[in-house]
Each structure stands twice: as C-alpha cells, then as structure tokens.
Amino acid sequence: QSVHSPYFAPSEYYSTNCTTSSARCTMQAMLNAGEDVMKKVIGRLQEKGLWENTIMIYASDNGAPSGSYHSNGILAGNKNTLWEGGVRTPSFVYSANPSLIPAGTSTSCLFHVSDWYPTLIALSGGWENYYAETGILPAEGIDGIDQSTQLISTSTTCQRDEVFLNVDPVKRVGGYIRESPEVP
Numbered sequence: 001q002s003v004h005s006p007y008f009a010p011s012e013y014y015s016t017n018c019t020t021s022s023a024r025c026t027m028q029a030m031l032n033a034g035e036d037v038m039k040k041v042i043g044r045l046q047e048k049g050l051w052e053n054t055i056m057i058y059a060s061d062n063g064a065p066s067g068s069y070h071s072n073g074i075l076a077g078n079k080n081t082l083w084e085g086g087v088r089t090p091s092f093v094y095s096a097n098p099s100l101i102p103a104g105t106s107t108s109c110l111f112h113v114s115d116w117y118p119t120l121i122a123l124s125g126g127w128e129n130y131y132a133e134t135g136i137l138p139a140e141g142i143d144g145i146d147q148s149t150q151l152i153s154t155s156t157t158c159q160r161d162e163v164f165l166n167v168d169p170v171k172r173v174g175g176y177i178r179e180s181p182e183v184p
Helices: 023-047 113-123 126-134 148-152
Strands: 056-059 091-094 162-168 173-178
Touching: 113 126, 113 148
Parallel strands: none
Antiparallel strands: 056 091, 162 173
C-alpha cells in the first residue's frame, strides 16, 4: 500500500532538511517509514527461513488524491475518478527465488486487483496443491484471471483486454478501460 491518510510519520523518519509542517516532507517521511517496515518484514522472513519461498507484492489501491503535493504524473484525474490518474498505479512483484519470479521481467498488460488471487494460487503450485494444503475447494466463478505468465516470462500475450472499474446503480453508468497494449 502506498502512503495514505492520515498523513503522519514519526519524527525519526524526517530528513534533516525537512520540517513536519511541510506536506511534501511528511509524504517522504511516510515513505521512509514504509520502507523501514518492509525491511523488518523481510528480515523476519529471512530469520524464519521463509524468504526464499516468498512472493512480495507492492501495489496501490488507486491514484493519488487531488492536492498540491500529490502527483499522478502525466495521467489525467486522481483518486475517486475513473480517469487513469485515479485507477492506474505502478506496482512490483519480487521473489528472491528466481524459480518463482525471475528477475527482469515486466509487463504493460492490464492487471486488476481481482487477478491477484488466481495468480498467486498458480504461482504457489496451482489449485490442486492449494486444496491439498488447505482443504479449501477451488473457487468457482471468481472474477480474477490467472496472470502468472505475465510475471514469470516475457509473454507478449495479454490475458485481459479490458478492466471493469465501477458501476453506479443509481445513475446506471459504469466505467472500464479497454486496451490492447503493445507489449515489447
């Protein structure tokens, strides 16, 4: 999860040339604190011998809110809008184990938050292994799509050509992104 309201960070995370009264400095301090937490989680996983079998995902739920110290770069819109600045976010997936996630792979294919569930099931051995380990039957009719091929290879075949974003049952309108990105 990216930095999020409430906007606060302990004083030790502010750099020496920043003050707590600066909104931009507070955002940077929050990023510093988040990085520190990630280091601690990774350290604990390493201590327990679990890091080599871990897939780490860092993703955001939406674009930045409107405001002078927020930015969605060149994307129009912001949080709470259906413009790309409100819904398109960067993310990364990492594993110290190259057989889980090889280094250097990337994709510009569409990926929806609902895709994480079937993708992680596939990366962790598939539905049969999931059932054997948990006793939980595979879900039927889930909305997500297994995107593991985009994460473990340089596949140029995208699994999605659209992402449904929102529906307003009162106004009876919805929004989606339809795209067939060219994958290098």
